[in-house]
Amino acid sequence: MFDFITKRSFGINLLVVIAFFFGLALLFFSLLGVITRHNEELTVPDVRGKSVKEAIALLEKEGFEADVRDSIYIDSIPPLSVWVQTPDKGARVKVGRTIYLTVNKVVAPMVKMPDLEGLTFRSAEMMLKSMRLNVGDTIYRPDFATNTVLQQLLNGKRVKPGTPVAEGSNITLIISSGTGSIENPVPDFVGLTFTEAREMLNANNLSAGTIIIDPGVTDTANAFIIKQVPARRNEIGDFNMVRAGESIDLWLSATKPVKDSVQAPVQE
Structure with missing residues (x-):
């Protein structure tokens, strides 16, 4: 054979x-x-912004393969729509090339709210961006720490650091505008409850400084102010002056003071 x-x-x-x-x-x-299939090339169509189902159907019709590679959350586009495509639109590739898609998530992932209070506005803005959160409204309020964040709000309410919030949420920042230029007499807080004192502080664009609490106080909100620094009047009986944004130190007690016994005597 x-x-x-x-x-x-x-x-x-x-x-x-x-x-x-x-x-x-x-x-x-x-x-x-x-x-x-050498020298057989096609132009990649633009499928960004289209629904993932529509994008895959279009790519397969044009002679490509399609694969969802990743997902991300963007609050400005509809859920399950294409955010990024690789290769990008207009690229010349071979027939049958796989186009990788990044699509928008249906549900926003949760992130922990960072602690922005005390940071400068620029630092707070960068931190929010790194956490995929947005700066919402900025409200300026007199305070001695110029251009720093005084409070962070979500939907009009103060949000504590570590609270889970959805990506893309708009965080309102209350920013210090510095102390005012006009001096006004120091309000009289002695005899008020701490709750009433805080309302008066806010109304006068002042803030609470150091708070000293007597050991007998069990309910801080309803405790009474027995002393303040600066006091309403100085030693010679003239009004002490304060500017918007400054702070007042307060002493709290469970017993309401007698106003005549704590006010400084007015000299003739």
């Missing part, structure tokens, strides 16, 4: 084998362009 091989010399057989493999290689490389 193999006489035609055994009757020939080894050299002839070797040449035949070499010629055979050379022919196979020549055939392979001649068909390589057909196999890989």
Whole structure:
């Protein structure tokens, strides 16, 4: 059966084998362009902003494969819409190339609210951005710490650091505008409850400084102010003056003071 091989010399057989493999290689490389569809290129369409279902259907119709590679949450586009595509629109690629899609999530992930109070506005803005949160309204209020965050609010309510909030939430920042330039007499807080004193502080654009609480106080909100610094009047009976944004130190007690016994005497 193999006489035609055994009757020939080894050299002839070797040449035949070499010629055979050379022919196979020549055939392979001649068909390589057909196999890989060489020089067949398409322009990648723009599917950003389209729903993922619509984007995949369009890409497959144009001769591409599509694969959802990643997801992200962007509050400005509809859920399950394409945010990023790779390769980008207008790229020239081979037929059948896979286009990778990044789509918008349906539900916003939760992040922990950072502590912004005491930071400068710029630092707070950068921190919010890094947490995928947005700066909402900025409200300026007199305070001695100029351009620092005094409070952080979500939906009009103060939000504590560490509270879970949805990505994309708008955080309102109350920013210090510095102390005012106009001096006014110090309000009289002695005899008021701490709750009433805080309302008066807010009404006068003042803040509570150091709070000293007597050991007998069990209800801080309803404790009474027995002393304040600066006092309403100075030692010679003149009004002490204060500017918007400054602070008042308060002493709290469970017993309401008698006003006449704590007010400084007015000299004639």
